[in-house]
Amino acid sequence: MDFKKYIAQNIILDGINEEEIYALVTVAANSSFGDFALPCFTLAVRLNEKPFTLAKQIAQRYPKDQIVCEVEDTKGYVNFKINREYWTKVTLTKILTEGDEYGSSKIGEGKTICIDYSSINIAKPFHIGHLSTTVLGSCLYKIYKFLGYTVVGINYLGDYGTQFGKLVYAFEKWGDPALIATGGLRTINDLYVKFHKQAKLDASLEEKAREYSKKIEEGDSRCVSIYETLKAITLKEVTAIYKNLNVEFDDWLGESHFIAKVPDVVKELDSMHLLTENDGAKIVDLAEHNMPPALILRSDGASLYLTRDIAAAEYRKEKYNFDKSLYVVAYQQNLHFKQLFKVLELMDKNWVGDMQHIAYGMVSIEGMSMSTRNGVVIYLEDVITQCICKAESIIQAKNPDLPDLAEVARKIGLGAVIFSVVNMNRIKDVVFSYDKILNFEGETACYVQYTCARANSILEKGNITLQEKNSIIYLLKRLESDDISNTEFDLIKKLSEFPSILQMTLEKHEPCFVTRYAITVAQLFNKFYMESPILNANSYTTYRLALTQATLTTLTNALMLLGIEVPKKM
């Protein structure tokens, strides 16, 4: 229920419509003022009144009822209090009835969203630099789906370029199949590093790389088979990681798939007189749009990243007819996407406005930026292992008899990994630190999971089923406003915000809204948990159990959207 709207409807002022009032109504800064507030300053100017007087008038005239039970003015604000009993019953009934659907909606029905995320490179081990795009993209994917959109998760594989010439050459020359079978991508990466070392000593290697690159493209069976082996090893390793992180994709077409479409792109650009030649290369001049030129073809005729991105964008529009196409890619590529969108605009693609670059900050290791080539790298696999180990040792210390210890440790450890990306605004840079990621206290995924475990434990003991809407209403029948404490009411109000939090998350594409929200709910629940008994609370027991269940449901849904699983016990 939209209480702001309800309040706005009941305020009638000359020459000011409901929408304007609705826009001004805010959540009260402090719950001691009330639940909602209307600042009267701008209205007063328009009505030629003093804010204090106007606030007083509105407060006096406001028709109080079953929903809005108290209206008072202070210092130019009108403060509204909502009937606690009403708000509580509406909220708890909704959450308990909807269960794991709570927060979902159908606002996205009939709309398609493409999200390009993770987009790993073939033959490179998954390191913490890849984590942000993977986790942020996955959260957006899950939330869009939850709100009824048709979503296409695209892992735009980096499977094309001269680096594969280098790799295939190195593989053929130095690769030991047995070693690679056990060492996987890390061993393959060593070959890549070795190539670069050797190439510094022997310039002819670069020539070899180009030669092998060409061989792959021409379909040389031996080279292609090595390349396919590399690809298979990569997919096998990342699939395991994606499974752990609960990340899914629907489309795995990589850059190499779009090579064939490059000539058409060039032809189209040319026919629109957008291409100019410069030092032998074909470019789109963007000077009048205050940007450096967009390189379409190199002087040797080869395509570039941007060219293939144009082809891929057109393909996505044709195949999926998206209403929105998102690219979850680091902010280093701001200019690239500005250029891509501008070129598409110049090509009269009227859907370019539906494309958006979702930029995020970079991960560094104590001031050094990540570089596989220079060995400055932290592999995600190691981070996951460490987090799970730490979780395991904490469980050993606190709850050694826990059944499924390993599985619980897995959920907690992975929660920590995911949270490290998603508990701050995505644009912020991150300095990776094991100390930080291995901390399981305070504002962490573990804290939220622990809160769920507590709630779950109580519910098991309480042994009450709250599924039928009628039974919930019956159980809450005798509940009155005076039975609801301030803490409980703060929690209930917060729980009722969940659906709007999800919509906000998509408006801003900020998964951290969900994280912040989950932590706030957990804090309020823990406060409630300490303040009042739930199981032995006489006539309050059923209501408090219902509140406990509603909290568990909301937190579980929130964590699920982040890809974090909730252990029943921990």
Add this chain to the structure above:
RNA sequence: GCGCCUGUAGCUCAGGUGGAUAGAGCAAUGGCCUUCUAAGCCAUGUGUCAGGAGUUCGAGUCUCUUCAGGCGCGCCA
């Protein structure tokens, strides 16, 4: 040099469309388990919101400017 981003407590970060006294977590100190999981709760302290100017009844939030840091700027992706 030009463009984009960031700057809030000792540290890490929150602060929907400008609104009432700027908030959490970590770290520190002290309390709370013979009642529901102490991975928790409660209490205590610190802020020139990077500096300056402007718009406004009202600015951490908007505009301009200075400073500091990050990223990017034609044949890599």
